[in-house]
Amino acid sequence: MDLFKFFGRSGGGSKDIAKDRLQLLLIHDRANVSPQFLEMVRGDLIDVISDYIEIDESGLDIKLTRTKRERDGATVPALVANIPIRKMKEKIR
Amino acid sequence: MGEVIVITSGKGGVGKTTTTANIGTGLALEGKSVVLLDADIGLRNLDVVMGLENRIVYDLVDVVEKTCRLKQGLIKDKRFPNLFLMPAAQTKDKSAVTPEQMMELTKNLAEEFEYVLVDSPAGIEQGFKNAIAGASRSIVVTTPEVSAVRDADRIIGLLEANDLKNPQLLINRIKLEMVKRGDMMNIDDIVDILAIDLLGVVPDDEQIVISTNRGEPAIVDDRSLAGQAYRNIVKRILGDNIPFMSLDTDEGLITKIARVFGFVRK
Numbered sequence: 638m639d640l641f642k643f644f645g646r647s648g649g650g651s652k653d654i655a656k657d658r659l660q661l662l663l664i665h666d667r668a669n670v671s672p673q674f675l676e677m678v679r680g681d682l683i684d685v686i687s688d689y690i691e692i693d694e695s696g697l698d699i700k701l702t703r704t705k706r707e708r709d710g711a712t713v714p715a716l717v718a719n720i721p722i723r724k725m726k727e728k729i730r
Numbered sequence: 731m732g733e734v735i736v737i738t739s740g741k742g743g744v745g746k747t748t749t750t751a752n753i754g755t756g757l758a759l760e761g762k763s764v765v766l767l768d769a770d771i772g773l774r775n776l777d778v779v780m781g782l783e784n785r786i787v788y789d790l791v792d793v794v795e796k797t798c799r800l801k802q803g804l805i806k807d808k809r810f811p812n813l814f815l816m817p818a819a820q821t822k823d824k825s826a827v828t829p830e831q832m833m834e835l836t837k838n839l840a841e842e843f844e845y846v847l848v849d850s851p852a853g854i855e856q857g858f859k860n861a862i863a864g865a866s867r868s869i870v871v872t873t874p875e876v877s878a879v880r881d882a883d884r885i886i887g888l889l890e891a892n893d894l895k896n897p898q899l900l901i902n903r904i905k906l907e908m909v910k911r912g913d914m915m916n917i918d919d920i921v922d923i924l925a926i927d928l929l930g931v932v933p934d935d936e937q938i939v940i941s942t943n944r945g946e947p948a949i950v951d952d953r954s955l956a957g958q959a960y961r962n963i964v965k966r967i968l969g970d971n972i973p974f975m976s977l978d979t980d981e982g983l984i985t986k987i988a989r990v991f992g993f994v995r996k
Contacts (some may be wrong), residue, residue, distance in 0.1 A: 650908075650912025650913035650914075651910050651912070651913050652909075652912050652913055652914055652915045652916070653912070654922070655875075655876050655915055656915055656919050657983065658876055659876050659880060659915075660878055660923060662876070662880055663880065663883050663923065666880065666884060667883070668885065673732055697978060
């Protein structure tokens with residue numbers, strides 16, 4: 638029986654929010670990632686991918702975040718790029 | 731040669747000075763010879779927390795600039811067998827001392843004392859660099875708040891980059907009631923995030939305010955919960971294997987103690 642709920646108090650408090658925010662914050666702090674760095678990665682990614690795929694550059698979103706590793710569920714930093722595709726280039730099989 | 735321990739945090743107001751005063755007093759009560767060094771030049775406070783503010787003649791800058799001899803810069807705390815304070819200068823700023831001078835000063839003090847505790851200023855600038863210059867061991871103080879833990883993480887990175895490996899964590903001002911209802915990060919959360927060894931946990935305790943008002947470290951007060959936590963921390967610094975007070979379980983030791991002393995409502 639959940640006594641907290643029984644007495645009208647919510648069980649999951651704000652500390653989980655604090656922990657989540659901190660973990661995200663520290664990924665950036667520790668990696669010392671500047672906006673310029675992400676801009677450089679973004680530029681290079683566009684260069685490489687554009688050889689194969691026509692992409693929507695304006696819609697490209699790249700960010701440093703974290704994800705659960707499949708193997709053991711541990712939280713690890715991840716570079717996530719959302720790249721909208723216009724169409725595949727035909728010269729590639 | 732004595733050991734030089736720096737107490738630091740990054741963020742201000744998390745309890746570095748209170749921690750320095752209590753650990754230093756505790757080590758002296760355990761029979762060690764101890765000197766407390768206030769490295770917060772321009773904003774000295776360790777003298778006030780220790781209740782020694784009326785006895786200052788010379789300060790750290792006077793010693794470094796050789797205006798006085800090393801021993802003249804030390805104030806003996808008459809309440810404890812072998813405890814001394816070297817106050818910071820109040821009218822100068824951080825640039826009055828260099829890391830090289832601090833290295834020499836702490837080395838000289840370590841020849842006379844078993845423990846040299848350096849109270850670091852907040853921040854990561856010159857004052858911090860001075861404070862860590864001569865240290866061989868470091869204690870990082872944080873509170874269970876996002877801002878304080880973030881700054882602690884930054885400080886840990888800087889300590890390791892400056893060859894102060896294995897900094898130890900002191901979590902200050904844990905509020906049992908808030909942890910219990912999930913509104914404050916618990917010890918595991920913080921240790922998990924910062925990934926360094928835990929030296930101790932000090933519960934939030936009104937007695938600390940009263941102690942500071944009086945200029946008497948809480949560690950001498952048997953009724954103080956924080957004082958008990960500091961006594962355990964001192965024993966761990968001396969190498970004893972003292973188990974951590976449990977804060978998570980419903981009937982953890984500290985909760986029991988808290989209940990006995992009326993800090994926790996039933």
